[in-house]
Amino acid sequence: MDERDVRLLKAISDLGTGSPERLHEETDIPVSTIHYRLNNLREAGVITNDLYDIDLDALGLDVTVVVEVLADYSGPYDEVGEEILGIEGVTQCFFTMGETDFVVVAHLPDSDDVERLIGEFEAIDEVDRTNSTFVINELRDAQRALQSYSLDTLLEKLADGDD
Amino acid sequence: MDERDVRLLKAISDLGTGSPERLHEETDIPVSTIHYRLNNLREAGVITNDLYDIDLDALGLDVTVVVEVLADYSGPYDEVGEEILGIEGVTQCFFTMGETDFVVVAHLPDSDDVERLIGEFEAIDEVDRTNSTFVINELRDAQRALQSYSLDTLLEKLADGDD
DNA sequence: GATGAAATGGGATTGGG
DNA sequence: CCCAATCCCATTTCATC
Numbered sequence: 001m002d003e004r005d006v007r008l009l010k011a012i013s014d015l016g017t018g019s020p021e022r023l024h025e026e027t028d029i030p031v032s033t034i035h036y037r038l039n040n041l042r043e044a045g046v047i048t049n050d051l052y053d054i055d056l057d058a059l060g061l062d063v064t065v066v067v068e069v070l071a072d073y074s075g076p077y078d079e080v081g082e083e084i085l086g087i088e089g090v091t092q093c094f095f096t097m098g099e100t101d102f103v104v105v106a107h108l109p110d111s112d113d114v115e116r117l118i119g120e121f122e123a124i125d126e127v128d129r130t131n132s133t134f135v136i137n138e139l140r141d142a143q144r145a146l147q148s149y150s151l152d153t154l155l156e157k158l159a160d161g162d163d
Numbered sequence: 164m165d166e167r168d169v170r171l172l173k174a175i176s177d178l179g180t181g182s183p184e185r186l187h188e189e190t191d192i193p194v195s196t197i198h199y200r201l202n203n204l205r206e207a208g209v210i211t212n213d214l215y216d217i218d219l220d221a222l223g224l225d226v227t228v229v230v231e232v233l234a235d236y237s238g239p240y241d242e243v244g245e246e247i248l249g250i251e252g253v254t255q256c257f258f259t260m261g262e263t264d265f266v267v268v269a270h271l272p273d274s275d276d277v278e279r280l281i282g283e284f285e286a287i288d289e290v291d292r293t294n295s296t297f298v299i300n301e302l303r304d305a306q307r308a309l310q311s312y313s314l315d316t317l318l319e320k321l322a323d324g325d326d
Numbered sequence: 327g328a329t330g331a332a333a334t335g336g337g338a339t340t341g342g343g
Numbered sequence: 344c345c346c347a348a349t350c351c352c353a354t355t356t357c358a359t360c
Contacts, residue, residue, distance in 0.1 A: 001321055001322060001323060002322050002323065003318055003322045005322070006314075006317050006318055006321050006322045007314065007318075009309060009317075010309050010312075010314050010317055012214075012307075012309075013307035013308070013309035013310050014307075014309075014310060015213075016211070016212030016213055016214050016216065016307065017212065017213035017214065018213060018214060019213060048179070049179030049180065050178075050179055050180035050181060050182060051175075051179050051180065051181060051214045051215055052214055053179065054307075054308070054309065056308060059321060060320065060321045061308070061321075064257065066257060066259065066266050077300075078302075081300075081302045084302070085302060085303055085311075087311075088311060088312050088313065088316055089311060089312065090303065090311050091303070091305055091308040091311055092268075092301075092303055092304060092305050093301075093302040093303045094227065094229060094298040094299075094300070094301055094302065095298065095299045095300040095301075095302055096229065096296045096297060096298050096299060097296060097297040097298075097299055098296050098297070100296065102302075103229050103296065103298075105255075105305070107308055109320040109321065110320075113320075133259045133260060133261050133263065133266065134259060134260040134261070135257040135258065135259050135260075135266075136257075136258045136259060136260055137240075137244075137257070137258040138255075138256075138257055138258075139241075139244045139247070139248060139256040139257065139258055139265075140248055140253065140254070140255055140256045141255060141305065142254050142255050142268070142304065142305030142306070143305070144175070144176035144177075144179065144217070145176070145217070145219055145224070145254040145270055146172060146173050146175075146176035146177075146217065147176045147177055148248075148250075148251060148252060148253050148254055149173075149251050149252065150251065151169075151170065151173050153251055154169050154172075154173055155166055155169055155170075157223070157272040157273075157276075158164055158169050158222060158223045158224075158272065159164060159165050159166045159168070159169045160164060160165065
């Protein structure tokens with residue numbers, strides 16, 4: 001895992017494409033080298049399929065934290081939401097009902113980084129309190145959510161015989 | 164959104180590929196029809212990019228719930244974990260430290276379905292209690308987590324100048 | 327190991343029925 | 344909606360650095 005690998009994976013995430021040509025445009029890495037690198041990343045288990053799902057564990061973002069955020073906002077919630085989304089490592093953010101205002105999932109490079117994360121949360125004016133939970137094991141990640149449903153259920157719930 | 168659309172999206176999720184040919188093998192839908200359908204789904208905003216990220220909201224799985232699960236397990240936690248993963252709609256499952264044992268994120272077709280979900284949780288022997296939170300708005304979903312990081316941070320944290 | 331050039335073949339894409 | 348023709352681009356190979 002060197003600089004070029006990281007650039008490549010970041011470009012895939014940013015562009016939302018796996019096209020070697022487009023990745024070349026973005027990264028200036030020669031097309032044949034992109035092939036070469038991608039093959040290695042596949043063998044290393046970092047990239048898992050045609051859709052370039054990235055295994056964050058294998059990548060090195062192997063610390064996962066769930067953070068409940070309690071905020072006191074006078075304006076619209078999106079403003080606080082925007083600030084939260086600006087924090088590095090925040091991979092998901094839910095605005096929720098009930099006592100907690102936001103539930104956040106973050107993927108971090110190491111446990112030391114949790115400190116930085118929480119610090120950034122608390123630095124937001126509207127944030128009153130946070131409540132962090134370490135994840136011991138991510139039994140299922142969010143990739144391709146439809147897998148959790150049987151075809152029958154999906155058909156029953158989503159198909160309406162018309163487009 | 165009819166049966167074929169659903170089959171197609173399910174096949175994409177299951178196979179982890181967007182290749183029209185492989186999707187044809189799986190679904191028996193003619194290759195050119197797959198194109199036709201995929202284009203429509205793109206225009207409808209259900210499919211968003213080359214990597215076939217699916218917008219669950221646009222699809223109709225527009226109810227999101229975060230469930231904390233407290234369990235009392237004598238055996239290994241994976242056994243309870245497996246049972247949880249078997250429940251339809253569970254898109255993420257974290258085994259966590261602290262009071263709560265599992266944090267689950269589920270995407271459901273409607274709010275009525277929450278009842279079914281919670282019921283299935285409580286039907287698991289080892290599950291003592293659940294604590295559900297409705298999501299009002301999913302400010303960021305989990306797709307392509309690297310986007311949340313700047314290139315600089317990723318390079319600093321993950322690149323080690325060597326493969 | 328990385329990269330450029332060059333060839334190929336497979337499959338994505340499109341237009342017409 | 345789908346067949347069949349088209350064409351593009353991903354992929355591979357090989358030589359060179």
